[in-house]
Amino acid sequence: MGRIKKKGTSGQAKNYITRTQAVRKLQISLPDFRRLCIFKGIYPREPRNKKKASKTSTPNTTFYYTKDIQYLLHEPLLAKFRDQKSVAKKIARFLGRGEVSDAARLEKTHAPKLTLDHVIKERYPTFIDALRDLDDALSLLFLFATLPSSDHVPAKTIALCQRLCHEFQHYLIISNSLRKSFLSIKGIYYQATIQGQDIMWLVPYRFVQRVNGDVDYRIMATFVDFYTTLLGFVNFRLYTSIAFTLEGRTVGEQPKALEPSKQTNGHSNNEVSKEVQARVDEVIKSAGLDKDQKEQPVEAAEEDTDAIDRFETAAPEADTLPQPDLSGNEAGALFAPFVFYISREAPKAPLEFILRAFGCRRIGWDVVLGGGAFTHDETDPRITHQIVDRPQLPESSLPAIPAASDAPQKVKAGTRIPGRTYVQPQWVWDCINEGKLLRADLYGPGATLPPHLSPWVKPSRGGYDPRAPLAEQEEEGEAEEAEDASDSDEEMEDEEPVEEKPTVTAEESEDEAEEAEDASDSDEEMEDEEPVEEKPTVTAEESEDESVDGGMDVAGSDDDSDEEDEDEEVEEFEGVEEGAEDESGEDDDDEAARNQHQRELEAEAAGLPFSSNSVADEASKKKTAKSKKLAAKKRQEEEELERQKMMMSRKKRKLLEKMTYSNKKQSEEAAKLRSKRRKLEKAQK
Known part of the structure; x- marks a missing residue:
């Protein structure tokens, strides 16, 4: 006889542990247990059978892996939590005695500080792992960077989030890593490619945020503590890689003392360089090395090309292959040759970030938007593009601008400076998503903008593509059906309303009364005449006798059956004729068109007006014939599909x-x- 197993020592009861049991085993409070699970990345699990996993009779809802809880027993953060708890008790004791200064000194000097560096190293052993988990971190930190300070969200946390977000944005600007962006109802979506990893995050619009009490900010603050540590490590690694890149670029360059542009002893080096260059050229020609030097720059140029290959489909029926995104050089050269000016009604922060990330180095804006602009003068002739978000108004409705001597010159609202391109903000987003400069006249002030589409949603086969022409997407006969439906709706609208009964005057009512008396006299005369003989009703027995005697025909007799057979033959013959007409429908259409043309010529020669009713009838006949063919084709496809299902x-x-x-x-x-x-x-x- 085998040993009897004790309940709860194997299976799901051993693999899972409830939250209450985990808190008791770790000997910490429930809020500290939640913080610890967030820091370590441990989350609840769902067992297959809750009854087997639960060791008690009461139903439990939250389960964890037993191995995860055992892993937390050796966590150094547990000691920090216990130290914080003991210091909190001492501070409460000092405050109870009224010793406020001692309590403040104890909190300032002896309060333990949590460091999550070892947690970051454990959860992300490689830098690529940290980049893959950066989406949620950026979304939450950009959200906290826009929140107002309150009791739940201190100002220090907001300032830290803003600093880390600005550092990350500056790296994207320098490295030209930003690829796509999309304006949505929730906010602005961004996507960047860093070391081959696509990172997407959401930035809310800069509106006034109302902090509600429904949100548990303690849990969100725990995530913020972890994500600020993570983003700090990522920014340090990214900036270090940029520093190495900048140092590597200067290795093969000439020292500054050897550059020909420098001047020595008061003489220009241009004269010396000409003499030296002439002697060097003679030596090179005599040695026959001039050809090699001509070929070397070409090879170097071929090696330095950083263009991305494009994949083309081999057959037209094949699926569209996903194309790679822009390279850093292409993205950095998109807005490089332009100078932008952002009007004060346009969103400055996202526009400045996108323009700088795609190569623009000279951006100006109004003084009220803050410092750091290339120029605050809207009339600067170096400005090539101006971003406006106001409709065009007549000049008479615009107020006059008071002249100021110190302030930069302002342009009256609604006026346009010649030689400058005016676009709406959507033009910038559509250009970066397409990877090229789009037509600026489609995005002019007050113009109806084209649809702003998500760059991550690709049109599928059979779906609707708003960019493609409508004629290419319509199914066979769809346009004709839509026209017929619209024509029928217009006819219903054009129909005359129901005629109302006219009002009857007193004289008309007297005439009607006399006519009614004459009609009643004629009805009495008709009643005096002999009535028409009605046919007697026939009972079932009489009908049987009559059918035997042959005096009355009964339904289902031989004569009727013969007549029905003849009708069926006639119908079959007519159907054959209709089929033959369908087969020769094209010849009949051509002949009808020629006859129609001949009648038109005859009417024109005779000077008679030609009626277009026949033309409309023929067009309607063609439409009905085409619709019948489409319906028959559709029915045939459905039948073929049903036959295939049977197999x-x-x-x-x-x-x-x-x-x-x-x-x-x-x-x-x-x-x-x-x-x-x-x-x-x-x-x-």
């Missing part, structure tokens, strides 16, 4: 039904969007 197994048939359902739903949504676009284009025309 499949049950599993494959279910899978095919799910696929057809999802495709049908997608096509319906695409059809709705196309119909909306069709109506908009028709209204614009």
Whole structure:
């Protein structure tokens, strides 16, 4: 007989532990347990069977892995939590005695400080692991950087978040690592590529934030403590890599003392360099090394090319291959040759960040937006592009600007400086997402902007693509059906309203009364005449006798059956004729078109007006014939699909039904969007 196993020593009861048991085992409070789990990256688990995992009769909801809790037993942060608890007790004792100065001194000098450096090294053994987990950190830190200071969120935390976020943005500007951005309702999405890793985060708009009491800021503050440590390490590593890159660029360069642009002994080095260069050229020609030098720069240029290859599909039916993003050199040269001026109604912070990340080094703005601008003068002739976000107003409705001697010269709102390109802020985002400069006239002040699409959503096959023309996306016969539906709606609207009964005057009512008396006299005369003989009703027994005697025909007799057979033959013959007409429909259409053209010529020669009713009838006939063909083709495809389903197994048939359902739903949504676009284009025309 085997040994009897004790309950709770194996299986799920051993692998899982409840939260209450974990808190008791670690001998800490519940808030400290939550902080410790956030720092170490331990989260609750869901067992397969809660009854087997629970060691008690009461139902438990939160479970953890037992090995994770055992791993926390040796965590150095536990000792820090216990020290904080003992210091808090001493401070409370001093405050109870009224010794406030001693309590402040104890909190300032003896309060233990938590350091999460060892936690960062444990959770992220490589730098790539830290970059992969940077999305949530950036989103939360950018959120706290925009919050107002309060009792829940101290000003020191906000200042720390702002400093780390600005440091990260400066690295993206210097390295040209920013790739895409999107304006959404939640905020502005950004995507950067750092060492081959795509990092996406969300930055909220700079509105006035209202801090509500529904949010537990203690848990969010714990995440902020961890993420600030993580981003501090990442920024240090990124800035160190930039420093190494800058030092490496100066290794192969000439020293400054040997540069020909320097002057020595009061003489220009240009004269000396000409003589030396002439002697060197003679030596090179005599040695035959001039060809090698001509070839070397070409090879070096070929090696230095940093262009990204583009993948093209081999067949037109193949899927579109994902293309690589811009390189750092291409992104850094997008806005490099331009000088931008940001008007005060446009959002300065995101525009400045994007423009600088894509190569622009000279950006100006109004004085009210702060310092650090290339110029505060809006009339500076070096400005090539100005970003405005106001509609064009008539000059008469604009107030006059008072002249000031010290302040920079301002341009009256609504006026335009010649030779300068005026665009709305969306132009900047669309340009960086497309990787090229778009037409600026489509984004002019007061213009209806094109749709701002997400750069991460790619159009799928069968779906709606707002960038492609509508004619390329429409299905066969979809445009004709939409036109017919619109025409029918217009006809319904153009119909005459129901005629109302006219009001009757007194004289008209007397005439109607006399006519009614004459009609009643004629009805009495008709009643005096002999009534028409009605046919007697026939009972079931009489009908049987009559059918035997042959005096009355009964339904289902031989004569009726013969007549029905003849009708069926006639219908079959007519159907064959219709099929033959369908086969030769193209010849008939051509012949009808020639006859129509001949009638038009005859009417024109005779000087008679030609009626277009026949043309409209023929056009309607063609439309109906085309719609019938499309319906027959669709019916044939459905029948073929049903026949294929009959040959499949049950599993494959279910899978095919799910696929057809999802495709049908997608096509319906695409059809709705196309119909909306069709109506908009028709209204614009």
